[in-house]
Amino acid sequence: MTEADTITGKVYDIQGFSVHDGPGIRTTVFLKGCPLRCPWCHSPESQAFKSQLCYMDLRCIGLKSCGLCMPLCPNQAITPGACSFSQAQQTDIQTIQLDRSKCTDCGLCTDTCYSKSLFISGTDYTIEEIVERIRRDEDFFKSSGEGGVTISGGEPLCQAAFTIGILKACREIGIHTAVDTTGYADTAVIEKVLPFTDLFLYDLKHMESLPHKKVIGVPNEIILKNAKHIARSGGKLQIRIPIIPGFNDSPENMDETARFCAALGKSVTVVQLLPFHRMGSVKYQRLQQEDPMPSTDPPTAEAMQEHLKHFTALDLNVVIH
Numbered sequence: 001m002t003e004a005d006t007i008t009g010k011v012y013d014i015q016g017f018s019v020h021d022g023p024g025i026r027t028t029v030f031l032k033g034c035p036l037r038c039p040w041c042h043s044p045e046s047q048a049f050k051s052q053l054c055y056m057d058l059r060c061i062g063l064k065s066c067g068l069c070m071p072l073c074p075n076q077a078i079t080p081g082a083c084s085f086s087q088a089q090q091t092d093i094q095t096i097q098l099d100r101s102k103c104t105d106c107g108l109c110t111d112t113c114y115s116k117s118l119f120i121s122g123t124d125y126t127i128e129e130i131v132e133r134i135r136r137d138e139d140f141f142k143s144s145g146e147g148g149v150t151i152s153g154g155e156p157l158c159q160a161a162f163t164i165g166i167l168k169a170c171r172e173i174g175i176h177t178a179v180d181t182t183g184y185a186d187t188a189v190i191e192k193v194l195p196f197t198d199l200f201l202y203d204l205k206h207m208e209s210l211p212h213k214k215v216i217g218v219p220n221e222i223i224l225k226n227a228k229h230i231a232r233s234g235g236k237l238q239i240r241i242p243i244i245p246g247f248n249d250s251p252e253n254m255d256e257t258a259r260f261c262a263a264l265g266k267s268v269t270v271v272q273l274l275p276f277h278r279m280g281s282v283k284y285q286r287l288q289q290e291d292p293m294p295s296t297d298p299p300t301a302e303a304m305q306e307h308l309k310h311f312t313a314l315d316l317n318v319v320i321h
Ligand code: SF4
Pocket: 059, 060, 061, 062, 063, 066, 067, 068, 069, 070, 096, 112, 113, 114, 115, 116, 117, 118
């Protein structure tokens, strides 16, 4: 048994046929845990490093028809909840209520929840199990010409040994490899990942460290340093910039971001401007968390075109999506 056989990682999703996480058709493996706290995060279940209970009340068939979860909880974290009209059953039903302060995310209640209203986000896999899953999609990678695997998160470099193990195994069998990263990692980790990574999907959120730290919780110096390091080392970067109204969308910040990307030279394959959207809102409800940005509107199409100009002016290959 090699060391790689004993390494496991915590994964919260595996998506085949992904066309938004790098070139071609890809299989994206989402790892759990992130040191950043972006208020616009559309995958709040990716933030905690531990497995977590999720609850989707719309799927609950109600205490009268089911109620199996309640007596199973060793901590009395599940109690009768509110009555509301169920479209599926065309009548009022009483669903459950979760007390997060009592829940230990043990997952016992999920065993009997056949409607999958209660489920655990975060499963441990070995490298071999993940590679086996990726290989099932090999024909699709080939048919799309340039597809492959993307390791995303969360922050995949926080589970560095697991991430490297998957990348290395995929490289050995000729599968294109990408890492979707915040860039917030030790440069030593970046160096270890570099030889096995064909493309970094690399987030840039704000060029000034103070607002970066105030809003996201961490400064940006190491992120900028690592981007330069990847470029200098011959790595390829697909830069992703979330456009967040009121945070990073000033002309000054756009201009500075564009100049930073241009300075990275030929290593930058494309810059993506990603307009803020509210599609992650429902996921906060599943964790009984408040949406940190409930009233922010997405940027207008006109505003996005204005942002684009900062990048086209420097001859960068830039797209909006
Ligand atoms: S087991 Fe699932 S469907 Fe049944 S009452 Fe509990 S949450 Fe609802």
